[in-house]
Amino acid sequence: MQDLVRGLQAGEARAYERLVREYGDRIHRFVRRMVGDQQADDVTQEAFARIHRSIASYVPGGTFDSWLFTIANNLCMDVLRRKRRERTLEEAREPSVVSRDPAEQRELQEAILRAVDRLPDDLKQVFLLREEAGVPFKEIARILGCPLNTALGRMHYAMEHLRASLKAFRD
Amino acid sequence: MECERFISEKLLLAHGELDRAPDLQTHLAQCVGCRADVEEMREVARRYREASSEAMPAALRERILAIPPLPRRPPMWQRAWPAVAAAVLLAVLAFLLFGPSERRAPDLTANLPLEWAPSATAPAPMAEEPAPISLPAFGIDDRLRALKERIDIPKENEW
Numbered sequence: 001m002q003d004l005v006r007g008l009q010a011g012e013a014r015a016y017e018r019l020v021r022e023y024g025d026r027i028h029r030f031v032r033r034m035v036g037d038q039q040a041d042d043v044t045q046e047a048f049a050r051i052h053r054s055i056a057s058y059v060p061g062g063t064f065d066s067w068l069f070t071i072a073n074n075l076c077m078d079v080l081r082r083k084r085r086e087r088t089l090e091e092a093r094e095p096s097v098v099s100r101d102p103a104e105q106r107e108l109q110e111a112i113l114r115a116v117d118r119l120p121d122d123l124k125q126v127f128l129l130r131e132e133a134g135v136p137f138k139e140i141a142r143i144l145g146c147p148l149n150t151a152l153g154r155m156h157y158a159m160e161h162l163r164a165s166l167k168a169f170r171d
Numbered sequence: 172m173e174c175e176r177f178i179s180e181k182l183l184l185a186h187g188e189l190d191r192a193p194d195l196q197t198h199l200a201q202c203v204g205c206r207a208d209v210e211e212m213r214e215v216a217r218r219y220r221e222a223s224s225e226a227m228p229a230a231l232r233e234r235i236l237a238i239p240p241l242p243r244r245p246p247m248w249q250r251a252w253p254a255v256a257a258a259v260l261l262a263v264l265a266f267l268l269f270g271p272s273e274r275r276a277p278d279l280t281a282n283l284p285l286e287w288a289p290s291a292t293a294p295a296p297m298a299e300e301p302a303p304i305s306l307p308a309f310g311i312d313d314r315l316r317a318l319k320e321r322i323d324i325p326k327e328n329e330w
Contacts, residue, residue, distance in 0.1 A: 028227040048235045109222030152179040
């Protein structure tokens with residue numbers, strides 16, 4: 001990972017291609033689940049532009065993944081704040097993931113993705129940082145600027161929602 | 172979730188972030204509900220990862236890869252050298268202009284014949300003592316008098 005960071009800081013095109021190859025899909029999925037289909041591409045592109053601009057000032061502290069997803073998460077939260085002002089709650093809860101190609105999705109997968117999509121933003125944020133980005137809970141708490149127990153509490157409620165959705169689907 | 176104990180610990184355990192928790196292990200050995208909790212959390216995580224596998228659209232990938240690279244920043248020593256060079260130049264100039272005053276002008280009489288050269292033994296003639304500067308005495312009374320003369324004070328019957 002250090003060589004990737006060094007390459008990026010040196011402005012090497014190959015390092016940037018590697019960054020997009022290794023993190024592009026994950027960041028895009030994270031963004032997509034956070035803000036929905038409509039804005040996912042633009043937000044992902046902006047996230048990479050910011051990563052590109054900020055890499056010179058990156059100082060290894062937490063993990064590199066945490067740093068990347070902090071940038072993506074901050075952008076998503078900006079979009080969600082704007083959305084809250086502009087859209088009604090019902091529109092915001094409209095399922096976004098299955099609309100692209102529902103035929104290819106299995107029913108259970110659709111169910112869980114819909115359930116994630118319906119999570120309240122603060123619970124969804126913690127769930128996606130842990131399950132999509134793979135950021136440990138301590139890092140999540142640091143990214144969100146909250147105590148570890150708060151992050152774990154949100155994850156607990158997110159899990160409760162998702163388990164209930166899975167159960168309802170099976171029943 | 173049937174059992175409300177060890178909520179945080181169960182989450183950490185399900186995500187492989189708990190190193191040692193003997194109390195939880197003991198509890199799990201006895202509590203079916205908590206074991207089910209951990210298993211279900213693992214299942215949710217697994218199901219989500221299976222479902223969430225879509226790739227970034229190719230057009231977006233192209234757009235991201237087309238973001239122009241930042242100009243490479245030279246190392247710190249390369250960026251700092253003009254400032255260092257200017258500082259050194261200024262220091263040299265300052266030394267030449269305002270350096271130590273003990274430096275003497277070259278002795279132009281060194282090569283003169285002895286009789287032309289100024290005698291090192293003869294003392295230089297002393298300059299005359301300057302006359303002491305005498306200031307006119309000008310006391311407080313003089314100043315009060317001068318002030319009164321400048322002010323036209325009306326007499327009592329003129330009020």
